[in-house]
Amino acid sequence: MDELHKRGHRILILTSKQENESDQPGEENIPYSVNRGLSSRVRARSIVDKLTRNPNMHYFGLFLTFMRELALDFRDLSRLESQIKSFQPDILYLGHITVFSRALMPFLAEVGVPLVYDEGGAGLIDCWQERGIWYKFVAMDFTRYSIVNFFQNFFCGLVNRLSANHLKRKWMWPQNFPVFFNSRLNMRNATAVGIPVHNAQVIHSGLDLNLFSFRLRQSLDVPLVIFLPGRIEPRKGQLDGVHLLLALREHGINAKMIIAGQEGDKNYYQKLLLEISAFQLDEQITILSMVDHKELAGFYHQADICFFPSYQQAGLSRIPLEAMACGCIIFSYGNEGSDEVIHNGSTGFIVAPQDFGEAVSKITELLASPGQVQEVSVRAREFTEGNFSMPVYVDKIEKLISDTVKPG
Structure with missing residues (x-):
């Protein structure tokens, strides 16, 4: 959004408050409007949700949840309509909407403003498959029970009228709106579940190459320094980093590892600590809490190798791109879209x-071949400059928006 604003586009962000208010510092300095008037359904979880898991209070909890969600839907969709009327946008740019009302997509199906959806994970699939408590109720078949069926029809009609047609009597999906995915993996995942993405295209994420500056690798140093960034949880594969270091030790290669990431799974984190201790790698492995984004480049510059052992089958991680931009040799399993940005043996390695x-x-081959290290390092930087720089990325987004607002 910052880059689009710099190019003269008028922007209004409509979102929710973050769970931790300290996560949004300096917002008053943002040069465009940010309205945090929507409710996050993650924030909405409370004692009411706990009641649904109590066998004795389950149905009462469901009723309270249903009424709460209706009230939030009424409020959020009304606020959204009000903002659309006052701001008069040429386009609605959607992204990261899964924490908002599940009635959002049906509402947008009839809003009359062009849409574009920015899919960076599995949010589109979630919105398609999990339609929310209201549309689950609407879809229930009570035709065998005339009284219940009458009540359902009456209640649906009442809610539809009271909500000014914001809550529909039938679930619907916006037609023929362009979706751009940040990886071919994400696009395949979406089409596999039947989402109609006829105008879909892939636009890989952009990178601030001024932030991730290049440092040429003349050779791999000994001891090797391996950097493994990412949220500490099973799908990110930090335990595999421990086993890689163990394998290097068994082959007589001295190496150290820096694991940097927020604790995402407490049990997995404890298992990671136990494995490190069991293999007597405490002196070789350093674990850091989540590193500030602006400090990441320093770790890539410090490291010889970035190891990316992710098992996640969605999204496009920026970690391989950041490492490649900094000249750090990337080793990846090819997951999380990394096989789309790494040319194996040329700009990095997929194992x-x-x-x-x-x-x-x-790694042994690279240790014996400084020339290959230099070639991979340079090619990786050139590849990111030509394909993943922020100006290249914003050019593609801007063209998509322009084509959507003015078809043809």
Whole structure:
């Protein structure tokens, strides 16, 4: 949004308050309007939700949840309509909407303003499959029970009228709106579940190359420094980093590892600590809490290798791109869209999950071939400059928006 604003576009962000108010510092300095008037359904979880898990209070909890969601839907959709009328946008740019009302997409199906959806994970699939408590109620078939069926029809009609047609009597999906995915993996995932994405295209994420500056690798140093960033949880594969370091030690290669990331799974984090201790790698592995984005480049510059052992089958992680931009040699399993941005053997290396023998073999080869290290480092930077710079990315977004507002 910052880059689009710099190009003269008028922007209004409509979103929710963050759970931790300190996560949004300096917002008053943002040069465009940010309205945090929507409710986050993550924030809405409370004692009411706990009642639904109590066998004795389950149905009472469901009723309270239903009424709460209706009230929030009434309020949020009314606020959204009001903002659309006052701001008069040429386009509605959607992204990260899964925490908002599940009635949002049916509402937008009839709003009369062009839409574009920015899909960076599995949010579109979630909105398509999980339609919310109101539309679950609307879809229930009570035709065998005339009194219940009458009540359902009466109540649906009443809610529809009271909400000024914001809450529909039938779930619907906006037609023929353009969706752009940040990876081919995400697009395949969406089409596999039947989402109608006829105008879909892939626009890989952009990177601030001034922030992630280049440092040429003349060779791999010994001891090797391996950087493994990412939220600490099973799908990010930090335990595989421990096993890679163990395999390197068994082959006589001295190496150290820096694991940097927020604790996402307490049990997994404890298991990680136990494995490090069990293999006596406490002196070789450093675990840091989540690193500030502006400090990441320093870690990529410090490291010889960035190891990306993700098992996540959605999204496009920026970690491989950041490492490549900084000249740090990337080793990846190819998941989380990384096989779309790494040319194996040219701009980085893709190894089979948990094939530590293959990884050690390639690292051994690089240790003996400084020239190859330099070539991979330079090609990786050139590739990110040509394909993933922020100006290149924003050019593509701007064209998509322009084509949507003025078709043809």
